[in-house]
Amino acid sequence: MRIVFLDRSTIGPAVTMSKPCFPHEWIEHDRTRPDQVVERLTGADIAVCNKVPIRRDAIMQLPDLKMICIPATGYDAFDIDACKERGIVVSNVRGYAVNTVPEHTFALILALRRGLIGFRQDVIDGRWQEAQQFCFFTHPINDLAGSTLGIIGEGALGQGVARLGQAFGMRTLFAAHKNVTGLGPLYTPFDEVLETSDVITLHSPLMPATRNMIAAPEFAKMKRRPLLINCARGGLVNEADLVDALDKGQIAGIGFDCLTSEPPKADSPLLQILDRPNVIVTPHVAWASDEAMQTLWHQVIQHIENFEAGRPSNRVA
Structure with missing residues (x-):
C-alpha cells in the first residue's frame, strides 16, 4: 500500500512521526502545490494532506486513491462530494486541540x-x-x-x-x-x-x-x-x-x-x-502546541490503520 503525505511541513518538527504498523510504502513531501497533486498522488492508495486542496478534477484523475486522511478538523480544502461519488473514505482528526x-x-x-x-x-x-x-x-x-x-x-x-x-x-x-x-x-x-x-x-x-x-x-x-x-x-x-x-x-x-x-x-x-x-496577529498556530500535534498524529495513524483493517473511523465522507 502506497501512502503519500503531501505537506509534512504543516506538522511541527518536534512531533514523533510514527508510521502505520502494516506493510506499506511511505512517501513524504514537505510542501505540494495544487498543480502537483495529481502527479504526486498517482498510484497512491492513501493521501495524508492538511491544507493542499484536492478538488474534483484531481480526484477523478486518481483511480487508485482509496482514502484521504486529514491531520486537521477542517476539511473545506477537499471536494467531499467527489470523494463520496468515487467511494473515497475521508477521515479527519478531532478533539486534539481542547487545551x-x-x-x-x-x-x-x-x-x-x-x-x-x-x-x-x-x-x-x-x-x-x-x-x-x-x-x-x-x-x-x-x-x-x-x-x-x-x-x-x-x-x-x-x-x-x-x-x-x-x-x-x-x-x-x-x-x-x-x-x-x-x-x-x-x-x-x-x-x-x-x-x-x-x-x-x-x-x-x-x-x-x-x-x-x-x-x-x-x-x-x-x-x-x-x-x-x-x-x-x-x-x-x-x-x-x-x-x-x-x-x-x-x-x-x-x-x-x-x-x-x-x-x-x-x-x-x-x-x-x-x-x-492593540493588534496581535499570529500565524495560525493556536492549534499547534507540541502536545496537541502529537495527539493529532496519533489519530492520523490510528485512522489509517483502522481503514486498512476495514473499520474506517472519523469519517466525513
Missing part, C-alpha cells in the same frame, strides 16, 4: 487586556527611563474578573474557553447562532452578546452561514468596545470592516490567529495595522 486553542485564546486576551504589547515596546524604546519613576501608564490595563466573555461557537473549544474564563472570574455567554432564535436558555441572543461583551471570541466553523458573520453592522452593535479574538477560521470576520471598526473605536483591540487568506496577501487590511499596540 492548546483555549490557552492561545487567553494568551491573546491577557496580552491585549493588560496592554503587554504596547508596554513591551515602550520599554524597548526607552520610555521607562524617560518616565523617571518606577512605573508609567501609556496603555489601558483592565482586569478580566467581573468582565463579560462572549463566545460564538459552543463546541469543545468554546466550552474550554468558557472554563478558563470562569476561572478568571468572567461572566461567560454563549451566543445563539446569528439570525436564529429558540435555541434554549443556555444561549444568549447573538445581538445581546455583541452588545454586552467585553471580550468576544470566535470558535465557529467556516460555512456559508458564518462567512463574514462579523462585519460593519455587527461592529456597530458592540457598545462596550470589546476585544475581538479569532482562533477559529479566517473568513468569519470581514477584515476591511474590522480595520474600520478599530479606526472608529468600536472595538478595543484584536487578537487574530486566522486570516481570510493564509498566508496573507500584500493587500491584506490587517498587514497595514500590525504595528498598533
Whole structure:
C-alpha cells in the first residue's frame, strides 16, 4: 500500500512521526502545490494532506486513491462530494486541540487586556527611563474578573474557553447562532452578546452561514468596545470592516490567529495595522502546541490503520 503525505511541513518538527504498523510504502513531501497533486498522488492508495486542496478534477484523475486522511478538523480544502461519488473514505482528526486553542485564546486576551504589547515596546524604546519613576501608564490595563466573555461557537473549544474564563472570574455567554432564535436558555441572543461583551471570541466553523458573520453592522452593535479574538477560521470576520471598526473605536483591540487568506496577501487590511499596540496577529498556530500535534498524529495513524483493517473511523465522507 502506497501512502503519500503531501505537506509534512504543516506538522511541527518536534512531533514523533510514527508510521502505520502494516506493510506499506511511505512517501513524504514537505510542501505540494495544487498543480502537483495529481502527479504526486498517482498510484497512491492513501493521501495524508492538511491544507493542499484536492478538488474534483484531481480526484477523478486518481483511480487508485482509496482514502484521504486529514491531520486537521477542517476539511473545506477537499471536494467531499467527489470523494463520496468515487467511494473515497475521508477521515479527519478531532478533539486534539481542547487545551492548546483555549490557552492561545487567553494568551491573546491577557496580552491585549493588560496592554503587554504596547508596554513591551515602550520599554524597548526607552520610555521607562524617560518616565523617571518606577512605573508609567501609556496603555489601558483592565482586569478580566467581573468582565463579560462572549463566545460564538459552543463546541469543545468554546466550552474550554468558557472554563478558563470562569476561572478568571468572567461572566461567560454563549451566543445563539446569528439570525436564529429558540435555541434554549443556555444561549444568549447573538445581538445581546455583541452588545454586552467585553471580550468576544470566535470558535465557529467556516460555512456559508458564518462567512463574514462579523462585519460593519455587527461592529456597530458592540457598545462596550470589546476585544475581538479569532482562533477559529479566517473568513468569519470581514477584515476591511474590522480595520474600520478599530479606526472608529468600536472595538478595543484584536487578537487574530486566522486570516481570510493564509498566508496573507500584500493587500491584506490587517498587514497595514500590525504595528498598533492593540493588534496581535499570529500565524495560525493556536492549534499547534507540541502536545496537541502529537495527539493529532496519533489519530492520523490510528485512522489509517483502522481503514486498512476495514473499520474506517472519523469519517466525513
